[in-house]
Amino acid sequence: MEDMQPRDIVGEGREYHWSYFDGTSRRLIVTNVETRFPTGELIVSQTDAQGIITMCNDAFVHMSGFSREQLLGTPHSILRHPDMPKAAFADLWNTVDEGTRWSGYVKNLRRDGGFYWVYATVIPKIRNGVVVGHTSVRREPSRDKVEELAAVYATMRAEEGRV
Numbered sequence: 001m002e003d004m005q006p007r008d009i010v011g012e013g014r015e016y017h018w019s020y021f022d023g024t025s026r027r028l029i030v031t032n033v034e035t036r037f038p039t040g041e042l043i044v045s046q047t048d049a050q051g052i053i054t055m056c057n058d059a060f061v062h063m064s065g066f067s068r069e070q071l072l073g074t075p076h077s078i079l080r081h082p083d084m085p086k087a088a089f090a091d092l093w094n095t096v097d098e099g100t101r102w103s104g105y106v107k108n109l110r111r112d113g114g115f116y117w118v119y120a121t122v123i124p125k126i127r128n129g130v131v132v133g134h135t136s137v138r139r140e141p142s143r144d145k146v147e148e149l150a151a152v153y154a155t156m157r158a159e160e161g162r163v
Ligand SMILES: Cc1cc2nc3c(=O)[nH]c(=O)nc-3n(C[C@H](O)[C@H](O)[C@H](O)COP(=O)(O)O)c2cc1C
Pocket: 019, 020, 021, 022, 045, 046, 047, 051, 075, 076, 077, 078, 079, 080, 081, 089, 092, 096, 106, 107, 108, 120, 122, 123, 134, 135, 136
C-alpha cells in the first residue's frame, strides 16, 4: 500500500511509520477529525479467502474517502487506524478462521487522515468446510459504546507497549 500523502490530509496530522501483519509498511498521517457514521446506512464489503477486498458499496467508498479502484484488490488494513489494538484484529481473525461470525467496534482511518467508528460484523463464507471469503457489514455505533471502547482500546494499546 502507498504512503499517505500530505496533500490528501485535511487538518493537522501526526505521522506514523506503520508495519502490517504481512511485513509491509507505509507512512500514515492521522488527524483528530471524526466523520460520523451516516444514520440509516450500512457499509458493506466482501473479500476473497486472503482478505482482499473484492466488492464494496457506495457508503464504503464515501466514508473511507478512497475510490473504488483504490479499494478493490487491496486488504482491509488500508483502513487500519493506529489507535486500534492488535488484539482486536487477532480476535477477529481467530473467530472467522474458526468459521464463526465476529462483531466489534472498529475505529477506521480515512484517506484524508480522519477517522470514523463503526459497529462491524464479519461473516465467513464457507464452502465444503473451507473459508473462501468474508462479508463485512458495518452499522452506526452507539456513542456510549464508542466512548467506552475508545478507553478500553487505549488500555489495550498500552498493554501492547504503545501509547
Ligand atoms: C471482512 C473483513 C473486514 C475487515 N474490515 C476491517 C476494517 O474495516 N478496518 C480494519 O482496520 N480492519 C478490518 N479488517 C481486518 C484487517 O484484515 C486487518 O487484520 C487489520 O486491519 C489489521 O491489520 P494487520 O493485520 O495487517 O496488522 C477486516 C477483516 C475482514 C476479514
